[in-house]
Amino acid sequence: MLLHFADANKNFNESFFIIFGVPFDGTSSYRHGSKFAPDEIRKASYNLESYVMEHKISLSELPIHDMGDIGTLDEFGNVEDVIDTVYSTMQSILPNKFPIMIGGEHSITIGAAKALKKLNAGIIFIDAHGDFRDEYLGNKYSHACTARRAYDILNGKIISIGVRSASQEEVEDAKDLNYEWIDSYEFQRLGWKRTIKKAMEILDVQKVYLSIDIDGIDPAYAPGTGTPEFFGLSPMDVKNIINFLAPNLIGADITEVCPPYDNGNTSILAARLVQEIIAAKWNTMEDKFK
Template sequence: MGSNGQKEDHASELAGLFSLRKLPDAQSDYASARYVVLGVPFDNTSSYRRGSRFAPDAIRNAYWNLESFEFHYGVNIPDAMIYDAGNLFESEDVEEVIDSVETAVRYVSADGKVPILLGGEHSITVGALRNFRDCGMIIVDAHSDFRDSYMGSRFNHACVTRRALELLGPGRIVSVGTRSVSREEFESEEWKDVRFITADEVRERGIRDVIGEIRSMGFRRVYFSIDMDGIDPAYAPGVGTPEPFGLTDRDVRELIGAFAGITVAFDIVEITPVYDNGNTSVLAAKFIQEFIGQRERKASKKP
């Protein structure tokens, strides 16, 4: 039911799940929006530097530094019609949070809108992905996140790729930027079911060659997840589990642009603002503009 009592959309249900805070370019109401921003302040399974629960608003604050007009693509971002639902109310229970994310994203996608999630840690991705079991998945991540269980939980942020495999099946997940893998993960029988592309491989082959390989997998719809630790700490120092020798910001920019047109949901996770110099949050904000700008440009070119 809509807020006026008519069965039009899920605006009233979303209002019951989220507090109100706004991305500056989010100037649309829910009914008119094509993109819906959902903050998920959760970091209870973080295994090194906690604090990603502060990231959704850190990204929003950094976003104020950006121009609303994306001149590279000729897109005025507010014209893309963005609605910011605010932050999901906080909980310390990972399964409760994942279920809440699943519900919120189900409402948004059922209303024909593209959800943009601001984490929070990477465990939140599982809830969103439950709504897109027919999609391919592109992950930017330093870590394979392929443990079956970690610190007593199957929904730990170190298990997100394994849970994604269970949802999507073999041959439908590409993780780009990998450079930290446990022996347990590497020797698991399921390792071959995910295409892990290391940061070294990206540097040797070039990101455009990697994009060509992903395109050859034939995905028609994509869930796109960015763990900011996939990017080298020189560009993104404020993350929960930093790992040297990573991707460049431009690598990720090109990856976003290549698949923006078929991306049905997008998340950015694992920023830890208390360890940041400001660069990580503003880079995440810029990635949001890149995603929307490139997606809108591609849409405008359709005959």
């Protein structure tokens, strides 16, 4: 029996929110194990209430479907094949439904970027790392290159929030390409609201895809991740950002949860963020999906 996210009980055709997993960590460069995250996040979701208190809504009443994983641990080959599979899956969901992808390593977001290109949409990354390398260990599609590939695909319509680790090469390339990120230190000075307003002004788009690398959140809250970095955002910061962006959101993902290094907190945080994305988006929709 396939495991599904809690309350994702509707079929594809009658659902607006479409969850799917991508159990892949083939380019991970430090801790491996994010390929186990989709089902661990699903398992954790059953320990959360269906009723999302702030938004005064029960997820059991919403049109949510979990497609399961779009491949298995044994089926996935190289990262380019995975990205192509994500791309084709996203195309089958957008623009009429709302995809929520759970990884897996962050390279999978490159597939989402390819699907967003024709929609004139941008990506906001929450991430501890620049991920702006042109290649890493000879691979242009490494999880360390996610923002750079998305920048190329979307003609610069991306921005990262919470960065606190980047190579000198990434910093220099970002400057040369006029690519801005809002690092964790500026985030702390500005606060979440001024930060996200600044990000939206820089992006200058109406349609936004939110990509949450769980390591963007401080490891005090999310220890189970592949490459932890201190001085990060809090879960409440991310929740506030989700609420602010909800009217503009057209999809989202959560990546880099690494269950072998988790104490349970990280998977359940990821599950709760999925709930928050769904509830916040639904409550901003004037024309409900029917």
